[in-house]
Amino acid sequence: MSWLLNLYQTYEANTGRIGKIEKRRKDQEFTLLPIAHTTQNAHIEVLVTEDGGFHSARVLSKAELETLIPTTEDSSSRAGSSVFPFPLHDKLSYVAGDFATYGRNSKKFPHYPKYIEELAKWANSEHANAKVRSIYRYLQQGTLIHDLVHQPNPILHLEPGDGKLIEKWDKTHESLAPVKPDIFGVVAGPQEDAFVRFNVYTTGLYTDVWKDPEMYDSFISYYKEVLGDEDVCYVTGERQPATERHAKRIRHAGDNAKLISSNDTSGFTFRGRFLTGSEAASISYDVSQKAHNALKWLINRQGKQHDQRVFLVWGNTAPDTADPTEDAFELDPGAVATPERIHYTWREFAVEFAKGLSGYRNKVGEPGFDEQDNVNLLILDSATTGRMAVLYYRNLHKDTYIDRLVEWHSTCVWLHRYRKDAEGKYIEFYGAPATKDIAFAAYGPRADDKIVKGLMERMLPCILDGRRVPVDIVRSAVQRASNPVAMDTWEWEKTLSIACALVNQEEETHVALDLENDNRNYLFGRMLAVADVLERRALGDEKRATNAIRYMNEFAKHPARTWSTIQQCLQPYQARLGVTATYWTKIIDEIGFQFKIKEFNNQPLSELYLLGFYSQRHELYQKKDKEPKPELAADTDTSSS
Structure with a gap:
């Protein structure tokens, strides 16, 4: 009750x-x-x-x-x-x-x-x-x-x-x-x-x-x-x-x-x-009417529906509150739209993000405000046309709720580039993705509605109780991110950044390139990123996929053997770039030097390789001024972050 x-x-x-x-x-x-x-x-x-x-x-x-x-x-x-x-x-x-x-x-x-x-x-x-x-x-x-x-x-x-x-x-x-x-x-x-x-x-x-x-x-x-x-x-x-x-x-x-x-x-x-x-059970007419009318009003006002399943979050005395199913940009655009500060650790970002959510935490002075106000989360759905059920319900003190939101949006984080500003331009933001976007990253944009709403429900304990994202969801998102040829560039970029966010919840790293990380998975990911950028520079305005992207799925399964194939494919592009290719070749050599000989093998890569791939590629696109010929780096292809 x-x-x-x-x-x-x-x-x-x-x-x-x-x-x-x-x-x-x-x-x-x-x-x-x-x-x-x-x-x-x-x-x-x-x-x-x-x-x-x-x-x-x-x-x-x-x-x-x-x-x-x-x-x-x-x-x-x-x-x-x-x-x-x-x-x-x-x-x-x-x-x-x-x-x-x-x-x-x-x-x-x-x-x-x-x-x-x-x-x-x-x-x-x-x-x-x-x-x-x-x-x-x-x-x-x-x-x-x-x-x-x-x-x-x-x-x-x-x-x-x-x-x-x-x-x-x-x-x-x-x-x-x-x-x-x-x-x-x-x-x-x-x-x-x-x-x-x-x-x-x-x-x-x-x-x-x-x-x-x-x-x-x-x-x-x-x-x-x-x-x-x-x-x-x-x-x-x-x-x-x-x-x-x-x-x-x-x-x-x-x-x-x-x-x-x-x-x-x-x-x-x-x-x-x-x-x-x-x-x-006996329920009074007055309570039944008021409770149901409040529910109807809240659903119309701020509820989210997906295939008839309702996701609702509200405060008792202050109905407006942060929605746990949204991404960090939706909750606080100001704090997360700072891609130049990609060196954030999760604790530093938590402080900044918590400041942005202070408006939800501190509403003193509002009419009817109660300092002991709670936040309610409710999920409704119906199996038949006549019966509806409460699938999920939680009641948390508002401070506890905000603390757990901050924790989630400060750990399951990565740099994303799929949101648009008021002018319709794509912008970068740093933070956690929305649960609906996680569903599409894991199962594709044409996933069945039942699968999507089921995943959105499964993610709530991860957000509110600090649980790890279920392994099957992470694995599915990583597998799709490792197969870029199966989707268009925009969808792959979005899937890649969301998969990195899910992996990062376990690894607790950050977007900035970690040159000291000698984990084989991370190093293999970095090498693949350099190969992708090198070939992309040589292709210029050609919009076809690079060999690194085409072989990415196979690379994740057999990295050493596939790298040999990718390196052979790079030779014509290195020849086309001439001396300019020395910049990227040197980076590949530096990464290879960090490998332990026994670890350069065909053992399948873990999810960590995606973080190395993304961070290295992002670093290369951010440091065009260090390349020998900046004019050759002025690439407009959508494969950049």
Whole structure:
């Protein structure tokens, strides 16, 4: 229950955001929902006057369909033939008193009597406000479809023959209107499936009904009086009205999967241990609503979804916090975009990176800030359309969380060049890669979504608990980085730097070339890098792969034998460069001098060779001024770091 409690506390700490519209990607709006409210896509907006008359109506555009509506326990979980109306806004078959006259399937939908009965209870209660009463006075007249058909710009359209609502617009209806009516463009099915929302027309300034806090409070106050029996809430320990019907539409408007459900009385839910769901666990309506609404709000606001799996991180009183699945550049561009300082040790970088994350650590002075605030990490996914599970949950004190982020981004580090700045140019940054990029480096950009989201989940203990990256992930990334001919240059460069970061977590070295390192794997990697740069210089503007790159995969398996082949292939390019080749040949000789004779063999190379390869190549491209002819080193090929 701890994740429910923390979501409940998050809601309580952010009550000032209830009903306030925020925007996510593609300008879609969302808000922190009041309790007893949900969202629904409406198709028609009906405007009524204050005295309960019809004013006008319009078809909504796709950008404004989502509407915040009041709901009950029954209506939020209605399905099939059940008749549980929403309290105010609902489908045409519920809100139209004349549906029996115009509806083609009116006998199947005798919903209006139940709807108007429930609306009357709210409108006549002491909690109702003027807007509710105005809408009720209009709807009890039972003329909605008539008004929508006969207004100057008709919203709904009837068949000429029987006077019933047209089910589907086709060529036979072109004589009724020169252009296909808007209603057929927003409703997926027949017109009678249209969802209607109501507003009240006033001459002065007014707030839309679905955005009006007074409307929220009116229904909440009314509905709390009609809730069921009280029971002990397992989340808060208080006696409150309980519920067994919990929210759906958690990840998006069409999501029917529930986190908590106890309606399967004939299946495997109780297995003979309990008679009712409440005997297993009792959760109050208030807590369930607030926790689920907080979860929906957080997912819309900062959650990341991959193949329906949700990765969410938030703080109880300060929702914004650093995302562990992101790379170092995303968390703090200023501290990591310093490639000239590649001599960083991990401890030096940790200090710089920790300064960059101080904004997440120190939020003193913010409204509702709690010095004991915790950070929550939650992963959700559903195996079926109706059931969702919590796959992973952790709750850490914010200081502990930031310390572990700093540790991760200071150990699994390397120099990368695959991010773009605001101008769209590739830039270098130093730090840890994002978990999604690690997945693509290990399994390729076309990896199955299940594999990618599984790897992202497996990486969290490495980040939060300091565990080593699983061997199979490192091995897979190294194997792909050792096979550059299987991918384009940009993808290989990205895979190479990410593989180096994963290897470096174990080796704890740095990008700067270590001339004192006489490990055979490191030395072989350095030799391969020099061969690559030498041939690349000789090729000039030719964009084909060098022999060092072509033989890289074989080199990792049989280094001594493959080096003999690469060295033979270098001779024509050494001859082409003439005296200029002496610079790189000398470096190869210096590296060879560091080998112990017995270690220059065909034993397969470990992952460390990639670090030697990357560091040596980066050093050569960074020190063009030391080459005998700088003009020959002005290479623009993308194989440079």
